[in-house]
Amino acid sequence: MTINAHPELPEFDYIRPATLMEASRFLAQHPGESRPLLGGTDIFVRMRDGFWQDKYLVDVKNLDGTDEMHFDPATGLTVGAGVNMNRVIASPDVQVHYPLLADACRSVASYQLRTRATIVGNICNASPAGDTIGACLLLDGALKVHSLDGFREEPLNTLFLGPGKTTLQPGDIVTALKLPLPPAGSAGTYIKLGRNKWSDLSIVGVSAYGYPDATAASGYRFRIALASVAPIPLVATAVEKYLADHPISPEAFQQAGLLAEEACNPIDDVRGSARYRRAMVRRLTVRALLKVWDNINRR
């Protein structure tokens, strides 16, 4: 038997619509056999491996401003669907106001892959391992979506249904990610445990985010999102509640680590066992919270 380790792409038609409406119409008319194309860094791998057999790839990355990135000090950041991760990382606005997002992007694969990879593609692919999704969830992200009915906004926290599954429907095209302005004094970090130090998919990914908040009993809000340990990118809400209600201390962070471990629901796979993942969620959550705490107090 011959095994082709790197097959070429199967046959499909590449479609480049002139407008978003044309793209939405085509995708709505061809459900189950067409797919919007951004960077293609997931699509091409899955098509080569035979997991996806779409007849049409609809290139939506140069349509109606989808390649623009814009920061407004009043309303926040808009990252167009076609904006690649290297552009996000290099943006001074992102570095100053959304360092967690830059951190998460930097953890993805390699520089040359990030020249193509996009945050919106990472979100729409809905992998539980998606490195940038946790940051976008913690930063209260929303998607700007175009469909046959025009534009609407979809909050990220209700988007994910399962591995690779979202609430998006045929004809929906995400044109941008929108992130509100972060609260004053916020800090975040993304800790990614892979099989090697760089470039691999995560065994466990922990995004942590925190800021002073006078309405919380502890005076602070901390949020944790977990990658690769549940069917969807998971926000550990029990951690946020616990750390809002209890005085901040190393012991409180230890307890938060346990709560994160209880919240996750990992599987055994080629990258790691469920047992190992649970243990790492606990340890890395504590580590991430301590780092965020340290950064908040340094400001």
Add this chain to the structure above:
Amino acid sequence: MSFHRIGITINGEYEQVDIPSNLTLLQMLRDKLSLTGTKNGCNAGECGACTVLLNGEPVNSCMVLAVECQGADIVTVEGLAKDGVLDPVQQAIIDHGGVQCGFCTPGILISSRALLDRNPEPTEDEIREALVGNLCRCTGYIRIVDAVKDAAARQPWSG
């Protein structure tokens, strides 16, 4: 499957190429244009042997459709030397013995050239980070990193 005619500038020369939808930039370079310096390693965006510059930025050419490159400017390893003079990165790789089997070398050269274009004085960590996506199965990384450091010092504008 639909076919497309694209116009594309490769190593400074304009070409018109007829291609099917599913042809990658890598296949077009190697099979249509006989530019076989760019290598096919993993065909999955992991090994970096197929790295070329697309509008000045490095990409895995196995992860880009040729049809997406309409109007683009591509530089392959064949386009690094100018008027018979090697790029400083090429010369440094030779001088430091940074080539073993040579399969990864075209991708390493392109990634390094891209790094020096965006960051003329990289630290060792920055060099290593820029080369994360270029795997060398001979594991000759130390000489490669030394060569890129040296190439940075040899840039025409370097003191």
